[in-house]
Amino acid sequence: MTSTTHLAEALPAVPRERLMRIAREVSFDAGARLFEEGRRAERFWIVRTGTVVLDLHVPGRRAAVVESLGQGELVGWSWHFPPHVWHLGGEATGPVRAFEFDAETVRAMCAQDAEFGRAIAVWVGRAVAHRLHASRVRLLDLYAPYGSGSSV
Numbered sequence: 001m002t003s004t005t006h007l008a009e010a011l012p013a014v015p016r017e018r019l020m021r022i023a024r025e026v027s028f029d030a031g032a033r034l035f036e037e038g039r040r041a042e043r044f045w046i047v048r049t050g051t052v053v054l055d056l057h058v059p060g061r062r063a064a065v066v067e068s069l070g071q072g073e074l075v076g077w078s079w080h081f082p083p084h085v086w087h088l089g090g091e092a093t094g095p096v097r098a099f100e101f102d103a104e105t106v107r108a109m110c111a112q113d114a115e116f117g118r119a120i121a122v123w124v125g126r127a128v129a130h131r132l133h134a135s136r137v138r139l140l141d142l143y144a145p146y147g148s149g150s151s152v
Contacts, residue, residue: 007046007072010126015119019106023099034075034090041084042103044076050096054088056135063089066135077131079103080124088131 007016026045028034034045037057045052052075055063066088069075075098078086084103110117 007074010074011123012119015116018109018116019101019120020099022105022109023101026098026100028092028096028098030092030094032092032096034092035086037086037089039086041076041078041086043100044074044079044103044106045098045100047071047073047075048097048099050098051093052090052096052098053093054090054131056088056139064139066138067131068093074123074127077124077128080107080121088135 011019023046025048028050034052035041037055047070049071052069053065054067054069054075055065058064075090076086078084078088080103106120110120
């Protein structure tokens with residue numbers, strides 16, 4: 001768990017509390033797909049318990065798992081940036097409990113309150129940067145002749 005994606009460490013208290021007021025509690029069974037790469041991103045989650053893996057479609061091969069997300073971590077960022085289409089897929093590895101958020105509602109809140117919007121944008125942007133790095137390292141480990149050379 002990293003401070004760039006963990007809610008309590010990455011999002012300041014006031015915007016975090018405001019965001020959590022619109023949270024809806026949900027659960028997923030093991031193997032449930034939360035979202036699919038290329039489909040419309042209309043919601044996002046913060047994991048309460050369990051693990052969600054993010055995967056990337058690789059033509060001619062099984063989907064490559066690029067990261068595992070656990071308690072307090074943001075699942076999904078594609079909802080925040082047009083065209084609001086998932087860049088990865090997500091699956092529960094076991095039972096998952098999470099807070100779910102409607103993307104349209106959060107985007108409207110961001111548009112109405114610049115300070116809230118900036119806090120959300122920084123939090124989501126950090127998650128994007130972290131996921132990009134994790135994806136790069138994982139794909140190099142899987143497909144490069146000598147791996148990524150990273151111990152991450």
